[in-house]
Amino acid sequence: MSLNQSQLNKSRLDKFLMVINLPEPLKNINTTDLTAHTDNKVNENSLQFSVYGAVIPSVQVPAITQQYAGQSYKLSSNSRPPYENVSVNFTIDSRFNNYWVLYKWLDLLNNDKTSTFDADDLSKTPVLGPASRNLNKSSNPPLLYQADITLYAKDEFNKNVAKFLYTKAFPVSLGSIDYNYRTEGEIETTFEFAFSQLIVDLL
Secondary structure, eight states: OOSSSTTOOOOTOOOOEEEEEEOHHHHHBBBBTTOOOOOOOOOOGGGGGEOOOSSSOOOOOOOEEETTTTTTEEEEEOOOOOOOOEEEEEOOTTTTTHHHHHHHHHHHHHTTTTTTTTTTOGSSSOOOSSSTOOOOOOOOHHHOOOOOEEEEOOOSOOEEEEEEEEEEEEEEEOOOOOOOOSSOSSOOOEEEEEEEEEEEEEE
């Protein structure tokens, strides 16, 4: 019997591709021009990159203890506790586009100058498409800053084999940048995001 992969079943570091959608306010300032380099625009296409680190959290449905006739029995709680935040390591692209999008997402949550939510009124900018209708700061703020994040696991032929969907996600931190001109290699950093549900599918 021939095997297409190592019998030890080891995955390489570049076997996960993360695709991040933007919330509606940031889609208002999205540009498809990769050469555009301005404070007022972001490039959603820059948020498709290979990642590494603890990108898939543990999945739990914990047990509970029930007393009966002097004994203790374990039963399922039939509930899931909140998922831990996911921390992702990534390489910053040469024009800092992927870093900038994540920075602007955090800036939407809390502006670096005014310390308020959506200080630039991005949520009031018209957006094409029905998904953006009736969105405003007072109606349902989470809809203005949450989006789905998808992680694809790839096989040895670079085909998608599993899909991990993180629903209602948003970043909570963007890591520091360590730079040393004496050290070769690309600049790397991390970002951390919170989410509500994890949905897994085999492809």
